[in-house]
Amino acid sequence: DAKTTQPPSMDCAEGRAANLPCNHSTISGNEYVYWYRQIHSQGPQYIIHGLKNNETNEMASLIITEDRKSSTLILPHATLRDTAVYYCIVRVAGGVFGNEKLTFGTGTRLTIIP
Amino acid sequence: EAGVAQSPRYKIIEKRQSVAFWCNPISGHATLYWYQQILGQGPKLLIQFQNNGVVDDSQLPKDRFSAERLKGVDSTLKIQPAKLEDSAVYLCASSAVGETQYFGPGTRLLVL
Numbered sequence: 001d002a003k004t005t006q007p008p009s010m011d012c013a014e015g016r017a018a019n020l021p022c023n024h025s026t027i028s029g030n031e032y033v034y035w036y037r038q039i040h041s042q043g044p045q046y047i048i049h050g051l052k053n054n055e056t057n058e059m060a061s062l063i064i065t066e067d068r069k070s071s072t073l074i075l076p077h078a079t080l081r082d083t084a085v086y087y088c089i090v091r092v093a094g095g096v097f098g099n100e101k102l103t104f105g106t107g108t109r110l111t112i113i114p
Numbered sequence: 115e116a117g118v119a120q121s122p123r124y125k126i127i128e129k130r131q132s133v134a135f136w137c138n139p140i141s142g143h144a145t146l147y148w149y150q151q152i153l154g155q156g157p158k159l160l161i162q163f164q165n166n167g168v169v170d171d172s173q174l175p176k177d178r179f180s181a182e183r184l185k186g187v188d189s190t191l192k193i194q195p196a197k198l199e200d201s202a203v204y205l206c207a208s209s210a211v212g213e214t215q216y217f218g219p220g221t222r223l224l225v226l
Binding site: 043102 | 118145147154155156157158159162170205207209212214215216217218219220222
């Protein structure tokens with residue numbers, strides 16, 4: 001069972017920042033927060049992950065609350081190509097052999113409006 | 115760097131027929147995963163390999179599904195015989211041990 005809760009859908013205007021929330025109130029100390037997205041008819045695409053510090057890469061920023069019970073994925077300047085289903089997943093830290101599987105929920109369907 | 119390759123991209127079969135999917139992971143990735151994604155749902159893990167050994171196949175319907183990774187590189191997932199409820203996208207992913215998983219484009223299966 002997925003250990004995260006996400007809104008089923010969101011809209012965002014093109015060029016604006018898209019902020020996607022995720023609740024993971026039962027997260028353990030050794031679990032990372034991962035974000036993937038899935039554009040229609042494609043496989044899931046890795047976006048970013050973090051443990052407790054905020055993270056940023058060329059695609060997005062990840063903000064994790066201090067108590068680690070929730071996080072927000074930020075796409076700073078959304079484009080039409082960012083329309084996709086976004087999955088927030090908690091997963092044990094790497095190297096724990098046999099526990100690396102990703103348990104997907106139903107995600108948030110983000111629609112970028114022109 | 116080449117990504118995860120899968121073939122075929124699409125397959126249509128009739129129920130009770132057999133079908134096989136192929137996956138070539140990213141070079142050097144020891145861990146390989148097969149996921150099933152039913153329409154409207156997130157992917158669900160079917161089986162995980164570490165090199166050529168099975169790590170987790172608890173969600174694999176073993177009466178009809180089988181998978182192998184004989185030389186620790188490519189993998190094949192087979193369904194025999196197929197049922198209507200097997201219609202789904204079958205996704206292959208790979209990773210270095212314990213690291214981020216990268217997915218292929220998937221094989222879309224329709225069972226009639």
